[in-house]
Amino acid sequence: MKVTLERKNDDYLFEAKGKSGVPLHIDNTVDGVSNGSSPMELLLMGVGGCSAIDVIHILKKQRQKITSYTIEISGEREKIKEANPFKSMHVHINLEGEILPQKAIKAAQLSFEKYCSVSITLEKSVIINYSITLNSVKIV
Template identity: 30%
Template sequence: MAEDTKRSVHIERTAFGRYRASNVRGGQLEFGSGEDTDFTPVELLLAALGGCGAIDVDFITARRAEPESFTVTVSGDKIRDEHGNHVTNLDVHFQVAFPDGEAGDAARERLPQAITQSHERLCTVSRTVELGTPVNAHGD
């Protein structure tokens, strides 16, 4: 059987500058233009980068030990230049602590490799950004 590769979200305008994204599983996410507390599209991009890596790293390291703390901070500079608006200097920073003991030591030892493996091979989001995949925009 062929693998289903298609992914999609549906975005609906709910008010001026406010939108709701829905996925095929029924999940919904509100976002906007930055006039309120909702995430902006750029912040969603940063969250997608960090979230994708977090899932990979968590799945790899938690096999050895459950983390005591696990945070990912993602940052970048939103600029406008001759290429238009875009984000530069993307940085994904992991801060993960494991318990003392043999299992925690094994997880700590595996952490750097897990981060590298996620970035260089596993994380679809960062791989797509790094590879520079073209985007087709069109309307009816």
């Protein structure tokens, strides 16, 4: 796997591209106006995107009907020397549709414990937990 980043201004704005060729903007979000996501936001997005794809794939294979899927990922950071890495992340999955609760729970469990390469990559240094709301009822 390979990605490229190209600087787009005299400051911190970069355009990143992977295999798809679809551009993504990365910028310094600390100094006011930003024209892209920060690298730390991208980590949160990576965890969310990876697990969302897994959960949807698993539920579709089980013939569950998903009418809406949103995911919210928050991260808690800590100061270590000059850096501020994540020490924990919480993923909240919001599902709507004709989905059996036990299938939603199992899909999320499989994603975080077996399939999501992003969260598995981070698990040695970041505590990642999750919760699920199904049809406006919190089930985990």
